[in-house]
Amino acid sequence: MHDMSAQAVQHHAPPTSFIGKHVFSLDHKVIGKQYYALALVAVVIGMVLSWLMRIHLAWPSAKIPLLHYLSANGAAGNVMTPEYYLQLMTMHGTIMVFFVLTTAPFAAFGNYFLPIQVGAEDMPFPHFNMMSFWVTFVSFLVMIASFFVGDGPTLGGWTQYAPLSAIGPASGPGQGMGVVLWASSIAIFCVGQLLGSLNFITTTLDMRTRGMSLWRLPLTAWAWFITSVMGLTAFAVLMPACILLILDHVAGTSFFVASNLVISDQVQPHSGGSTLLWQHLFWFFGHPEVYIAIVPGMGIVSHVLITNMRRPLLSHRVMVYSMGALAVLSYMVYGHHMFVSGMNPFSSLAFSFPTLIITIPSTIVVLIWLGSLYGSKLRINSASLFSLGFISMFISGGVSGFFLAQPSIDIMLHATYFVVGHFHLVMAVAAIFGIFAGTYFWFPKMTGRMMNETLGKIHFWLSFVGAYCIFMPFHYLGLAGNVRRYQAFVDDYLQPLLPVHKFITVAALVTGAAQLVFLYNLVYSRFRGERAADNPWQATSLEWSTPTTPPPFDNFGGQHPVVYHDPYQFGIEASTGDYVMQNSPEEIHTVRDEE
Amino acid sequence: MATTVHDPPKSGTDQKHPALTTTGNGNRGGVLPGGGNLREVKRYSPPPASTGIWVGIAAIAMTFAAFTSALIVRKGSSNDWQPFTLPIILYLNSALLLASSVTLEVGRRRVAAFMAGVKTHRARPARWLYVTLTLGVFFVAGQYAAWKQLRAQGVFLATNPSSSFFYLLTAVHALHVLGGLAGLLLVIGRLRSCVLRRSTLDIASRYWHFMDVLWFYLLLLLWMTL
Numbered sequence: 008m009h010d011m012s013a014q015a016v017q018h019h020a021p022p023t024s025f026i027g028k029h030v031f032s033l034d035h036k037v038i039g040k041q042y043y044a045l046a047l048v049a050v051v052i053g054m055v056l057s058w059l060m061r062i063h064l065a066w067p068s069a070k071i072p073l074l075h076y077l078s079a080n081g082a083a084g085n086v087m088t089p090e091y092y093l094q095l096m097t098m099h100g101t102i103m104v105f106f107v108l109t110t111a112p113f114a115a116f117g118n119y120f121l122p123i124q125v126g127a128e129d130m131p132f133p134h135f136n137m138m139s140f141w142v143t144f145v146s147f148l149v150m151i152a153s154f155f156v157g158d159g160p161t162l163g164g165w166t167q168y169a170p171l172s173a174i175g176p177a178s179g180p181g182q183g184m185g186v187v188l189w190a191s192s193i194a195i196f197c198v199g200q201l202l203g204s205l206n207f208i209t210t211t212l213d214m215r216t217r218g219m220s221l222w223r224l225p226l227t228a229w230a231w232f233i234t235s236v237m238g239l240t241a242f243a244v245l246m247p248a249c250i251l252l253i254l255d256h257v258a259g260t261s262f263f264v265a266s267n268l269v270i271s272d273q274v275q276p277h278s279g280g281s282t283l284l285w286q287h288l289f290w291f292f293g294h295p296e297v298y299i300a301i302v303p304g305m306g307i308v309s310h311v312l313i314t315n316m317r318r319p320l321l322s323h324r325v326m327v328y329s330m331g332a333l334a335v336l337s338y339m340v341y342g343h344h345m346f347v348s349g350m351n352p353f354s355s356l357a358f359s360f361p362t363l364i365i366t367i368p369s370t371i372v373v374l375i376w377l378g379s380l381y382g383s384k385l386r387i388n389s390a391s392l393f394s395l396g397f398i399s400m401f402i403s404g405g406v407s408g409f410f411l412a413q414p415s416i417d418i419m420l421h422a423t424y425f426v427v428g429h430f431h432l433v434m435a436v437a438a439i440f441g442i443f444a445g446t447y448f449w450f451p452k453m454t455g456r457m458m459n460e461t462l463g464k465i466h467f468w469l470s471f472v473g474a475y476c477i478f479m480p481f482h483y484l485g486l487a488g489n490v491r492r493y494q495a496f497v498d499d500y501l502q503p504l505l506p507v508h509k510f511i512t513v514a515a516l517v518t519g520a521a522q523l524v525f526l527y528n529l530v531y532s533r534f535r536g537e538r539a540a541d542n543p544w545q546a547t548s549l550e551w552s553t554p555t556t557p558p559p560f561d562n563f564g565g566q567h568p569v570v571y572h573d574p575y576q577f578g579i580e581a582s583t584g585d586y587v588m589q590n591s592p593e594e595i596h597t598v599r600d601e602e
Numbered sequence: 603m604a605t606t607v608h609d610p611p612k613s614g615t616d617q618k619h620p621a622l623t624t625t626g627n628g629n630r631g632g633v634l635p636g637g638g639n640l641r642e643v644k645r646y647s648p649p650p651a652s653t654g655i656w657v658g659i660a661a662i663a664m665t666f667a668a669f670t671s672a673l674i675v676r677k678g679s680s681n682d683w684q685p686f687t688l689p690i691i692l693y694l695n696s697a698l699l700l701a702s703s704v705t706l707e708v709g710r711r712r713v714a715a716f717m718a719g720v721k722t723h724r725a726r727p728a729r730w731l732y733v734t735l736t737l738g739v740f741f742v743a744g745q746y747a748a749w750k751q752l753r754a755q756g757v758f759l760a761t762n763p764s765s766s767f768f769y770l771l772t773a774v775h776a777l778h779v780l781g782g783l784a785g786l787l788l789v790i791g792r793l794r795s796c797v798l799r800r801s802t803l804d805i806a807s808r809y810w811h812f813m814d815v816l817w818f819y820l821l822l823l824l825w826m827t828l
Contacts, residue, residue, distance in 0.1 A: 131650030205657050213649040239657065243664035247774075251672060254770070259760035262676060279680030279763065284672055291668075 021560040033133035034560060038140045039119030042110050045144060049106035054519050056099040063087045065512035067495040078159050090180045092494035093162035100165030105196055106147055111442045112303035114203055117231040121207060123550040124228045126216025126568045128561040130206040142199035146192045153188035161185035169263030169285035173255040177270045187256050190249040197246035200238050207235030218570030225548045225574040229327045230306020233334045234299050241295040248288035286345050294341035297434045298333055304441025305330060305372060308394040311448045314546045315391040316383040317585055319575040321375050332368040340365055346417045355414040362412040369405055389463025393444035396471045397437050404433025407482060425485025428478045436474045451543050455556045456536030462528040473518025480507050547576055547588050655805040659812050662778060670823060673767045677827055684762045685828050689751045695744035696821055702737035703814040705730050710807045717800060731790050738783050745776050764828050771820050782810045
């Protein structure tokens with residue numbers, strides 16, 4: 008009898024071979040680390056791309072050494088062509104959004120910690136889980152491959168607006184094979200995320216151990232669960248959209264290309280397609296996607312702050328309800344990306360209203376953090392600093408959302424650097440800070456060693472100040488009318504803004520270089536860091552109760568933990584100190600926020 | 603002041619397998635096909651598989667919802683939409699798929715009865731699964747015949763948006779049906795080697811019925827819009 012043993016759903020024997028352990032592993036912890044490694048590689052590539060763009064923007068004729076090796080045509084003589092700038096920009100956005108902001112906070116940390124936090128030995132479908140990573144990896148390779156085929160990657164931006172994305176090489180370099188590879192990569196990526204979401208949802212609903220009721224789940228588990236529901240519905244829409252786009256390219260269909268479209272003096276052989284259709288399909292995915300990037304960060308930040316404040320949030324349940332509300336509303340607001348697309352003005356109003364409504368749960372989340380922090384004796388360490396940084400970025404970037412949510416103002420600010428500044432702060436930098444907070448917090452459990460706190464704090468301050476230096480000026484540029492996606496600023500009215508661009512470029516180079524401190528800390532601590540205790544932060548959730556650090560293959564050493572407490576029992580008198588772990592049978596007295 | 607120590611919630615205790623109730627709230631555990639004896643595992647369906655198939659169905663439904671809205675928007679966006687008559691064979695295919703759902707349900711009940719000890723021979727319930735499998739294969743072959751028929755009439759994928767959507771929707775559905783066929787093969791193989799779990803049978807048939815429902819939805823959609 009093979010694999011049909013009783014709990015085949017959860018139990019699989021520990022692998023013995025190197026490949027079984029580290030490559031095609033069924034262990035959710037290894038898969039989580041693989042996702043993290045993928046995100047790390049992707050973020051380095053994405054960051055280098057942003058450097059290249061920033062250098063070109065500040066000094067358009069600058070020669071960037073070695074660049075012609077990346078593209079002989081796009082960077083002949085090491086100077087980027089305007090088209091190649093757009094190609095690099097597209098890849099920067101795509102790689103960052105999909106392979107960093109989606110994989111790291113959700114797939115990497117979620118894979119590693121969700122099963123442990125619910126008290127399970129693994130996810131229910133380990134083979135799907137393994138496939139999920141390897142499918143994502145293939146998707147990444149396909150995306151990177153587009154650098155090296157024909158005339159390079161697509162230049163259409165990460166949103167790939169039709170019709171230019173759908174008509175092939177006539178619309179520019181990279182618009183033939185580059186778009187096909189882009190759309191194929193994203194369609195494959197969707198498969199990986201759907202498999203992952205399937206596992207996350209079933210793990211949360213069905214793999215909880217004894218006593219782990221839904222309200223006893225830590226906020227991270229809630230965040231990953233809510234994110235996986237969004238992922239399931241959003242990626243299931245992006246995939247068909249990509250299929251339609253590929254068909255327009257390779258099969259001569261006309262889903263997205265209108266009649267009699269003349270591009271590069273050629274009438275395109277398509278008829279009657281709807282360019283807005285792509286935008287609708289894309290943004291129906293695209294808006295939930297930004298919450299897929301940020302909600303796991305909200306969970307991580309709450310988790311880290313609570314542990315370091317030594318007291319629970321003002322309200323655990325309102326936090327969960329707010330994250331849920333964000334998820335639901337994220338589907339109703341997507342049209343705010345299309346205010347200037349020519350859609351019916353009444354539709355703009357209809358999308359503007361929920362967009363303003365969605366600021367309410369966002370504000371509640373922030374107020375819960377701030378209210379809980381008020382008067383607390385916060386332990387200052389790298390993880391809690393990055394959590395505070397997350398809140399700061401989320402507020403700064405979120406405030407500009409109020410402006411953009413209103414069609415009348417958005418008409419002015421649409422496609423300017425104001426928007427670029429807005430989403431970089433609220434989604435990109437905030438989510439990255441969430442990843443950093445999670446890394447500093449969970450590194451001891453994942454590797455058995457502590458990260459260096461001094462380096463961590465240096466990393467925080469350089470990143471925090473640097474991120475503001477880069478992205479705050481974006482807002483001023485946007486208000487001054489600086490359009491995004493221009494490869495050089497030659498117009499008269501843009502000339503006075505050039506010094507600002509130069510400042511941003513220098514800030515970006517310095518802030519990017521500061522990340523080397525993090526990389527060094529990560530690698531050094533992995534091998535030479537101080538040995539970590541099982542529960543170095545005196546935290547309460549189940550991931551800190553594993554018998555060894557890092558956790559054994561089946562997480563709890565053949566036992567099923569039994570849960571007796573709500574997730575964050577801090578600030579109480581217990582035999583272990585001011586906290587009691589979820590699986591401790593000790594009787595304690597405290598007031599629950601719900602009673 | 604209230605105490606937060608509560609007894610852990612009681613799990614759904616299976617009286618026959620008290621040892622298996624070590625896990626709780628998710629109510630999992632408790633599926634032991636002891637020594638290959640199918641009767642040991644009767645009527646126990648582990649929730650992850652059951653939840654999982656619903657989640658999968660939700661994702662597939664979402665994908666086809668996206669295709670549907672694309673079809674409606676595309677049809678309304680321009681006046682180049684040329685209707686064509688659906689090949690008659692589609693209705694025969696529909697009947698085959700509907701029949702396969704019926705035979706699968708009969709088969710599923712018989713296997714369940716066998717697991718519960720009512721029937722004694724495992725070959726007989728498996729027979730219905732073979733019938734289902736055959737009907738499913740005929741359905742896919744019939745879809746292929748429909749495509750060939752249309753091509754013979756000069757209606758290709760890129761001929762018109764109406765034909766694009768026809769080929770696209772039927773092909774994506776057929777791919778999912780092939781997945782269902784693979785699931786049925788798995789069920790039959792496991793039944794033959796006596797390692798079938800009730801849950802595997804249940805989720806495979808739930809998926810198959812969903813393919814059936816999805817097909818009739820698509821047929822209605824195509825019939826209304828083409």
